Amino acid sequence: MEDLQELRRYHDALPGAAPESIGAARSRLAGHMGGSRRPRARRIRPVWGLSLAGPAATRRRRTGAAAISALSVCLAVTVTWLAVPQPGQRDGVTLAVPTGAAPTEPSVVAKAEPSGAGFKKLKKKYPPVGKIASMPEIPIWMWLGRPSTADAKDVVLCNAWDSLGATCAGFPPLNAKEFARTQGSTWGIRDPKQVRALHPDATSEQLRRLIDEQERVNALGRIFFGIARAEVHGIMAVTTDGRKITGSVARSVGAGYGVWAVKLPSDVTTAALIVTDANGKTLQRIRRG
Amino acid sequence: MHDPSSYPATRLAAEADDASVIANSRHEPEWFSMIFDRYFTTIHRYAAARLGPGAADDVAAETFLAAFDQRDRYDLTRPEAKAWLYGIATNLIGRHRRGELRLYRALSRSAARDDVEGHADRVTDRVTAEQLSPRLARGLQSLSRGDRDALMLVACADLSYAEVAFALDIPIGTVSSRVHRARTKLRKTLGHAAKGV
Numbered sequence: 001m002e003d004l005q006e007l008r009r010y011h012d013a014l015p016g017a018a019p020e021s022i023g024a025a026r027s028r029l030a031g032h033m034g035g036s037r038r039p040r041a042r043r044i045r046p047v048w049g050l051s052l053a054g055p056a057a058t059r060r061r062r063t064g065a066a067a068i069s070a071l072s073v074c075l076a077v078t079v080t081w082l083a084v085p086q087p088g089q090r091d092g093v094t095l096a097v098p099t100g101a102a103p104t105e106p107s108v109v110a111k112a113e114p115s116g117a118g119f120k121k122l123k124k125k126y127p128p129v130g131k132i133a134s135m136p137e138i139p140i141w142m143w144l145g146r147p148s149t150a151d152a153k154d155v156v157l158c159n160a161w162d163s164l165g166a167t168c169a170g171f172p173p174l175n176a177k178e179f180a181r182t183q184g185s186t187w188g189i190r191d192p193k194q195v196r197a198l199h200p201d202a203t204s205e206q207l208r209r210l211i212d213e214q215e216r217v218n219a220l221g222r223i224f225f226g227i228a229r230a231e232v233h234g235i236m237a238v239t240t241d242g243r244k245i246t247g248s249v250a251r252s253v254g255a256g257y258g259v260w261a262v263k264l265p266s267d268v269t270t271a272a273l274i275v276t277d278a279n280g281k282t283l284q285r286i287r288r289g
Numbered sequence: 290m291h292d293p294s295s296y297p298a299t300r301l302a303a304e305a306d307d308a309s310v311i312a313n314s315r316h317e318p319e320w321f322s323m324i325f326d327r328y329f330t331t332i333h334r335y336a337a338a339r340l341g342p343g344a345a346d347d348v349a350a351e352t353f354l355a356a357f358d359q360r361d362r363y364d365l366t367r368p369e370a371k372a373w374l375y376g377i378a379t380n381l382i383g384r385h386r387r388g389e390l391r392l393y394r395a396l397s398r399s400a401a402r403d404d405v406e407g408h409a410d411r412v413t414d415r416v417t418a419e420q421l422s423p424r425l426a427r428g429l430q431s432l433s434r435g436d437r438d439a440l441m442l443v444a445c446a447d448l449s450y451a452e453v454a455f456a457l458d459i460p461i462g463t464v465s466s467r468v469h470r471a472r473t474k475l476r477k478t479l480g481h482a483a484k485g486v
Contacts (some may be wrong), residue, residue, distance in 0.1 A: 006425055007444035009337060017333035017349065025350035032354050033318040038379055154398050172391045172396030181343075219382045 019240060020271050022126070023059040105212055114141055118167075118265040119160040123146070128170050130254025137248060138223055138261045144254035155255045157183050159225055163274045171227065172242060180228035180235065180260060225261040232277040235260045247273075290461055307370035321360060323351050331371075332378050339382050341392045343403045348385065352378040367455070375446050381439050385442075386434060396426035428478035432471050434469030439467035452479050 017025075113119065114134065118140070123132075126145025133142045141160045145168060161165035171183055202210060224237070228249060235247040247262025264270060273286040305313070307324060332352050337345035346393045355377050356370075363373060382389065404467040429437060435457075443471035450468070 003425065003428075003479060004444045005470060007338075007441070011334060011445035014334050014337050015342070016330050017346070021346045021349075022329060023331065024346070025329060025353065026322075026325065028350050028355050029322065029357065030305075032357060033321060170395045172395045180478065211328065 002227065005127050006061050007217045019269060028030050034214075064179070098155055103210040114160045114166070118168060122158055122160070122166045122168050127157055127159075128254060130252070133250030133253045134258045135261050137246045140223060140225060140261045142225060142253065142259040142261065144191055144227075144257055144259075146255075154255075157227055157259070159184070159256075159261075170261050174227065174229060177284075179232050180231075180286065182273065182275075182286060183225055185222055185224045193258065221263050223261055223263045224270070225259065226273065228258040228260050230256065230258060231277050232260070232275050233278045234280065235262055236276070237264055238274060239264070239274050240271045241268065242274050243268065303466045308363070308368050311360050311370060312365055314360055319356070321353075324356065324374075326457060328371065329353065330362045332374055334442075335375065335446050336378055336382060339392075340385050340388050344385055344388055346380050348378060348407040348432060348469050351381055351484055355381065371446075372448055372452035372456045375442055375452075376458070379442065379456060383434060383438070389468060390430055392400050393426045393430035397423045397430060402458050424479050425475065428475040433479065436474075438473040439469040471484075 042070060055124075112134070113123075122145070123143075125148060129146050129150055130144060135141070139161065143158050144154050144155045145158045154170060156168045156169040156170045158166060165182070169183065171181070174181060224247075228235070230252055233251065235249055237245040237247060239245065239247040245262060245264055245268075247260055249258060249260045251258040253259050262273065275284040275286065276283055277283050305323070307327070310320050310323045329349060333345050333349035336348040336352075340348060347421050352374060356374055359377070363370070367373070403415075429440075432440065438457060439453055442448045442456060443450070448456065450464045453464045453468075457464070
C-alpha cells in the first residue's frame with residue numbers, strides 16, 4: 001500500500017488552485033456558457049457578479065486572470081543588503097543584487113554559506129557547476145548542481161536556508177516561450193493534517209516538533225524561487241491586492257541558468273510574477289507564481 | 290466567493306445533487322456554475338499531480354468547458370458527477386502525454402528527500418519539493434497510459450474501481466487488471482516484493 005499512500009500524499013500536498021486561476025477558469029466558463037447555441041438558452045443572468053447585458057454580451061468572451069489594481073506600493077522585502085553594489089564573485093559565492101529601489105539600511109556583509117548540515121551534504125552530493133548565489137535579503141542560497149557520479153548529465157536546482165536545511169530537485173529545460181520558471185516555494189504545508197499525511201510514522205512528539213518547525217518556516221513568509229535565462233535581470237511579484245514586491249535575480253549561476261527568488265509576507269496571495277530584462281521590459285508573466 | 294442570490298431562484302440550489310444541477314443546466318446553462326464551484330479545485334489538484342501546476346490551470350478549465358458541452362449526454366441516474374469529470378480530465382491529460390512524461394522524468398532525476406538530514410531539513414524539503422520520490426516517478430513514467438490513468442484515479446482521485454470504470458469507459462475487470470499491473474510494476478521499481486491485490 002506504500003506506493004498508493006505515497007501517491008496520495010504527493011497529491012494531497014500539492015497546493016490548491018490559486019484564486020486567480022479559479023477566477024480565470026470561471027471567466028472562461030462564463031464566456032463559454034454565454035455562447036451556448038442551445039435554442040432555448042435565455043439571456044444569461046448575472047453570475048458571480050459578472051454583468052452580461054444584451055445579445056452582444058452573450059458573444060463576449062472574458063479572458064485573462066483577475067484584474068490587478070493599478071495601484072502599486074513597492075514593499076521592501078529585504079532586511080539586510082549586500083556590501084557590494086554589483087554582482088561579483090567572492091570565494092566562489094556570487095552575490096545577487098536585489099532589483100528595485102536602492103536600500104536605505106546600512107549594508108551587511110553576506111554570509112558566505114549556510115550553516116546547516118543539509119547544505120553541506122547536498123553540496124557534496126551535487127557540486128555546483130558554477131557559483132553559489134547568495135541572496136541574504138531573502139535569505140536563500142541557490143546553485144545548479146550535478147550529481148557527482150560519472151554518468152550524470154542533467155543539472156539540478158539546489159537551494160538552502162541558513163538553519164532550515166537544503167533541497168535539490170531536477171527540472172525540465174525551459175521551453176522556447178519560457179524566460180523563467182518557478183521551481184518551488186517554502187510554504188506548501190498549512191495545517192497539521194498535511195504534516196501528519198507526510199509523516200505517517202512520526203510519533204506524537206516528532207509530529208509536534210515538525211508542526212512547530214513548519215510554523216516557524218511559515219512565519220518567515222513565503223519564498224518562491226526558480227530558474228531563469230541569462231537575459232532575465234529582474235523579477236517582481238504582483239499580489240492580488242495590487243502590491244508589487246521586488247525579488248532578487250542572480251544571473252549566470254551555472255549551466256547557462258540564472259536563479260531568482262522573491263519573498264512574500266505570509267498574508268498575501270500572488271497574482272503573477274513579472275520577469276523583466278535589463279531595460280525593465282516584461283519578458284514573461286508567470287501566473288500564480 | 291460568489292453571490293448566492295445570482296443563482297436561479299426556482300430551486301434550492303444548495304441541496305440539489307449533481308445530476309439535478311446538470312439536468313437544470315440543460316435548459317438554464319448558468320446552473321452549471323454550481324458544478325464548477327463544487328469540483329474545480331479537486332480537478333485542478335488532480336491535473337497538477339499529473340502534469341504539474343503550470344498545465345493544470347488550462348486542463349482544469351478545459352475540463353469544465355468540455356463537461357458543459359457534454360452535459361446533454363450526462364447519465365442523470367448518477368447523482369454524483371465526480372467520476373464523470375475525472376474521466377474528462379483524464380482524457381484531456383492524455384493529450385498532454387509528453388508533458389506528463391517530462392514531469393516524471395524531471396522528478397525522477399531529483400534528489401531523494403532522505404538526502405537531507407534532520408527533522409527541520411526534512412520539513413523544509415517537503416514543503417519545497419512537493420514531489421514524488423525519484424523511484425516512484427520513474428515507475429510512473431514506465432507505465433502504459435491506460436495503467437497510469439487507472440492507478441492515478443484510484444490513488445489520487447480516490448475513485449472506486451466502479452467509478453474508474455465509468456470514468457474511463459472500460460469494464461470494471463479491466464480496471465482491476467490495470468491497477469494490479471501498475472502496482473506490480475511500481476513495486477518492482479521500488480524494490481518491494483510483488484503482492485497480490
